[in-house]
Amino acid sequence: MSLYTLFLLSLFFTINLQVKALRSPIEIENFTRTLLNGFTPSNSPTPLPIEPTNTTSSPPPLVPALFVLGDSSVDCGTNNYLGTFAHADLLPYGRDFDTHIPTGRFSNGRIPVDYLALRLGLPFVPAFLAQGGGVQDMIHGVNYASAGAGIIFSSGSELGQHISLTQQIQQVADTFQQFTINLGEAAATDLISKSVFYLSIGSNDYIHYYLRNVSRVQTLYLPWSFNQLLVTTVKQELKNLYNANVRRMVVMGLAPIGCAPHYLWQYNSKNGECVKEINDMVMEFNFAMRYMVQQLVQELSDLSITFCDVYEASMDIMRKREQYGFKVTTDACCGFGPYNGWILCLSPEMACKNASNHLWWDQFHPTDAVNSILADNVWSGQHMNMCYPLSLSDMVKPNGEQSDEE
């Protein structure tokens, strides 16, 4: 990142903080306190009513709830409550969402977990910090994901506050405690073990840590051993979830970050060619995660877990872009500079007219159109099998039914 970009970023940060006076240090302090004491409703911004348009005629849900952990790929509003750069609560973010209102999702519309919630017969899952803390608010699931979060605690710290993976797991534990107190232990265990847990994290450990050589990490770790560090950490966190009775997990791999408009700009890409050294790291990470998930399948026999390779599925979309209906695979819809990857998406005027033509919405995040395809693939391998060994629809099938996937 050049000094000039950093300067622009800090300028934006300052303005952003001033405009949003409500995110004062006191409120941040209050937030930190609520993290420590368990969440209590405060004077935080009122959560938007986010319901799918019509659920009255839907069949009963396939699972009790969907719980989501991760980073900006699945944040649905956590960071609205934090003091950070990583915000998506202003237009044009959310302009193509169901409500056409920005929610904190880093997309023009929906994120993959929105599509998957509907597939499961559930309403959109609220952000942990946006709901009141009562069991009724959390009974269909909770989204703990926070933009900027990484597997390593300090990844993304330069952006400001975020809820790290370890903190998210702590919030899960708090939620489970609420369930146990309110529903009784047997019902809580039943709910938890039948629900789906979706984890999408790791990009920021590269974007905001390894690739920036924070704390000289590149001299301490070669890419492969850095991968191992990340994957070992995730494995431990997944085991912690297992020990809390979680039995259904979807683990997402990383997208081809080396094709993100930000890096096409930063590495002076010619003709939109992806940055190979970054994508090589992503592929190694995905390979290691997939192997780790296979190990868990063997180690924990009553665990249903699958790994979904977002890199493979995204490359398939890029290769067959016309088939999928995309025109632009390199430039972000919203941003400024080469590939619209130089400056963040800050205002509606910076956005293209039709985001559905584009793979990338902003310098790092895909469009709603891509999220929809990825969700279809996670659900049933509709366009391409990207989950190993199971698609989500197979995972949630009642016992005994076999799938007929090609």
Ligand SMILES: *[C@@H]1O[C@H](CO)[C@@H](O)[C@H](O)[C@H]1NC(C)=O
């Ligand atoms: C912080 O919390 C205290 C007590 O919970 C409350 O009185 C105060 O208004 C809060 N301040 C902000 C800025 O949220």
Ligand SMILES: *[C@@H]1O[C@H](CO)[C@@H](O)[C@H](O)[C@H]1NC(C)=O
């Ligand atoms: C939901 O859809 C059904 C039929 O598709 C319709 O009869 C009903 O009025 C709709 N409900 C709402 C709240 O829109």
Ligand SMILES: *[C@@H]1O[C@H](CO)[C@@H](O)[C@H](O)[C@H]1NC(C)=O
């Ligand atoms: C990472 O930073 C350290 C300390 O500043 C430096 O010595 C090293 O060359 C850097 N590594 C790379 C690959 O840039």
Ligand SMILES: *[C@@H]1O[C@H](CO)[C@@H](O)[C@H](O)[C@H]1NC(C)=O
């Ligand atoms: C936007 O682009 C998509 C995909 O190319 C196309 O199907 C759709 O009709 C376009 N919408 C508008 C309003 O032009």
